[in-house]
Amino acid sequence: MIKQSYAILGSGAVGGLYGAMLARAGHDVHFLLHSDYEHVRRHGWNIESHWGDFDLPTVNAHASIDTVPACDVTLVGLKTVNNHLLPSLLAKPTSQGGVALILQNGLGVERDVAELLGDQRVFGGCCFLCSNKVGPGHIRHIDYGRIVFGPYQNSPETLSKAEQICGEMTAAGIEVQTSDDLNMVRWRKLMWNIPFNGLSVALDASTDKLIGNETSVQLIRDIITEVHRAAIACGASIDSTWIEKTIDHTRTMKPYDSSMRLDYLAGRTMELQRILKTPIDTANAAGVAMPKVEMLYQMLSFMESARQADDHSEA
């Protein structure tokens, strides 16, 4: 079978890592880059990974979507705060019937793309990994790395397509599995993302600090319990043992700054809408309130506004 071609939108900690691994395995991979474009075009990728370090000196680097060819699969790894760009970014690489695999955080992210491509051409997944972009063209992947993904709409065709992508990723050295319950996969990831992304900013602390204090662990447990209750109400059948498992897994994780904390510290817009607000609204629509999650969202929104006000007053 001919190896599929891949376009990578959002070539950062997620898209850069997986795209580079697919390229190393011989796939035709096209990376859309912004600030790193010149560096990656000249020097390629430098991947530090606990799965094995490697350099990828020659890369199909693109500074504009106009030069990206139509591809079989488009991996969407850009921050959800940039999703207003998706219509213009997806048109070219999906122009020959290719599919999109959304590896973004949060909830409701597939729907954004399904409106553009149709339900049958959209796949979504969650990445359970600790990976950061630490310099131009330089990814540091320190822990975990598994992708769990599935079709936005299950059908024999979409499930078969998912298996094809999964097989290629596995062959490329990526730890990956498919699921026919994307809703469940998304909510289970939210059980980590909401408390740990949110509290790492609100309490100015990395995961090891949050997990090392009795009071914050209780707060984390309260928040995960709220998310779990919402998940059940939204049709995601997640066993309640995942509440403690999520905490225990984080205990064994290397000290890590969540993506939201890195965004906040770097002055970038945080992914509050898709990681917090959409889940709150979705749970409310299902009749479940998440008061502590809502408070987290309110506090983070205030912090973001306060910072913007500071920026303006300094300007």
Added chain:
Amino acid sequence: MIKQSYAILGSGAVGGLYGAMLARAGHDVHFLLHSDYEHVRRHGWNIESHWGDFDLPTVNAHASIDTVPACDVTLVGLKTVNNHLLPSLLAKPTSQGGVALILQNGLGVERDVAELLGDQRVFGGCCFLCSNKVGPGHIRHIDYGRIVFGPYQNSPETLSKAEQICGEMTAAGIEVQTSDDLNMVRWRKLMWNIPFNGLSVALDASTDKLIGNETSVQLIRDIITEVHRAAIACGASIDSTWIEKTIDHTRTMKPYDSSMRLDYLAGRTMELQRILKTPIDTANAAGVAMPKVEMLYQMLSFMESARQADDHSEA
């Protein structure tokens, strides 16, 4: 009628202001001081107040409770984090049957003293004021100032005693009124203290910043609503219009750093137990949960622990 004598325990923004006003009016007032002792003994008090500035050059200043005489009334204005000192501090000034008026923040503060003096000798009150100690012997009282107080246990004797103290304070220029429903007074003050003390630390913002942002105002409203619901369950009949009134009053307040924020910024222990934990426990015992208040307490407890851990690692 002979003017009553007063002992002031906790001669700061509250005790210093009211004590100095009583001394100016001719009462025998004894101030227990720590860091400010030498300064106040030599130079007295310098009071900047929106009720009128004044100096009080000669003051009965005490470095130890041992030199404080028995007084008719002991004003307790010290921080609740020091309440373990109350048995040793109250013994001397109340040794001739004097009463205690507890002007501390939070809930359950009269009970601590009633266990020592008996229910009939304890009064409690809330101070609605913006006042800070800005230097040695230097109080800056920028806004409000009213005391509302009443007996811990209502009886003809305690209500009469309250009127006597109220009359003397009024004559001294203090805005003051009595209440026969101390529980209601305390819960109404908590409707301000819990959101504004708590969030000013958790969100690192003064009252004007908190009140100037739509999202934080909604969070403040949510928290006040929780406290109001708890108050009702705990027998404090507070009209629900006080929820918006509390917010509106704060809008007209001058920019102000809450006492908890000043404590946090200065590295002092915050009054988390009496302002947050006791109300949460009291509400829980009455069958009412306050999830956002609980989250505030959890976050502030984490912040305090994290700071202590930092202090130790620097030592």
